[in-house]
Amino acid sequence: MKNEVLLSIPIEKSATSKITNVDFENLTFGSIFTDHMFVCDYKDGAWQTPQIVPYGPIELEPSARVFHYGQAVFEGMKAYKDEEDQIWLFRPDENFKRINKSSKRLAIPEFPEEFFFQGMKTLLQLEKDWIKKGIGNSLYIRPFVIATQGSVLASPANEYRFMIICSPAQAYYGGEVRVKIAEHYSRAASGGVGAAKAAGNYAAQFYPTNLAKEEGYQQVIWTDADTHEYLEEAGTMNVFFRIGDTLITAPNDDKILDGVTRKSVIAVAERNGIKVEVRRIKVDEIVKAVKDGKLKEIFGSGTAAVINPILGFGYKGEKFELPKIENSYANLFKETITKIQHNEAEDPYGWRYKV
Incomplete structure (x- = not known):
């Protein structure tokens, strides 16, 4: 990771700031954005000079290929401020590698490492007052890239725009979460784009999730497209199951997103002597485990919530509740990871990145 590259990025400062009008005690996730954004265009076969400009609308042709063929990928990251006013990122090298992996899968040119890191650092230093101290407070960072070339020809675009916006x-608290295990719909298919953080993956989830909500569930645990026998992800998160004292999660393949938080949970578990099995998990195994009283926990892992416990699930007309337990794995992982993120604990893994 080239974290010492000195790259001068032109900055056009906003004439006024919105920050005085923001109620930081009552934020709706992802609805308020900071004063500036990072922009870099790709044309003539190369990424052009990046710049930081005031946050605002962008102009695109109605024929921009992102609208017609969905060439769009994104990342989700957070910046944290400790009690010494130092700003930290959490494993940003993984996000950088993943957005380029996603881009490659959608035939989008990969973004230069020095542009990504220096651009983000410059933007965060400019917006440092938007990052509030305290466990739970953060600045959500959304890097993304879209196809901007105006043409409805069904082929990869020749022009793109890479941007970073911050909120x-x-x-993050999603309330009590109960999920429906999918019997018909799937998140991704073998050979598809499930391992890419492609915008279309999320659009395709909305309809079956709405159907689950009509039945009283908050999310869906997706099953494999071939047989619907194997569990894959929970909503927009990787998912973990605790049977007895063993933690189980599905393996990464071309259907499952390589989650940064997922990797971190596995590392924390192994360091704490918790047995981890990365393998395919049948729905029938989980149903049997809950009926036998051996299923202790289910939780999702992701950037927004870090860890999101799941209290129960439904499958084929049956509803199952999980026991309430003390000293849960979910609490251990959430506390360990959030303290590292906020520089309130040692980081034996080398995950923190100082801005």
Whole structure:
């Protein structure tokens, strides 16, 4: 990771700031954005000079290929401020590698490493007052790239725009979460784009998730497209199951997103002597485990919530509740990871990145 590259990025400062009008005690996730954004265009076969400009609308042709063929990928990251006013990122090298992996899968040119890191650092230093101290407070960072060339020819675009926008965030709490295990719909198919953080993956989830909500569930645990026998992801998160004292999660393949938080949970578990199995998991195994009283926990892992416990699930007309337990794995992982993120604990893994 080239974290010492000195790259001068032109900055056009906003004439006024919106920050005085923001109620940081009552934030709706992803609805308020900071004063500036990072922009870099690709044309003539190369990424052009990046710049930081005031946050605002962008102009695109109605024929821009992102609208017609969905060439769009993104990342989700957070910046944290400790009690010494130092700003930290959490494993940003993984996000950088993943957005380029996603881009490659959608035939989008990969973004230069020095542009990514220096651009983000410059933007965060400019917006440092938007990052609030305290566990749970953060600045959500959304890097993304879209096809901007005006043409409805069904082929990869020749022009793209890479951008980074930022949104202040509080502790994410989704309330009590119960999920429906999918019997018909799938998140991704073998050979598809499930391992890419492609915008279309999320659009395709909305309809079956709405159907689940009509039945009283908050999310869906997706099953494999071939047989619907194997569990894959929970909503927009990787998912973990605790049977007895063993933690189980599905393996990464071309259907499952290589989650940064997922990797971190596995590392923390192994360091704490918790047995981890990365393998395919049948729905029938989980149903049997809950009926036998051996299923202790299910939780999702992701950037927004870090860890999101799941209290119960439905499958084929049956509903199952999980036991309430003390000293849960979910709490251990969330506390360990959030303290590292906020520089309130040692980082034996080398995950923190100082801005």
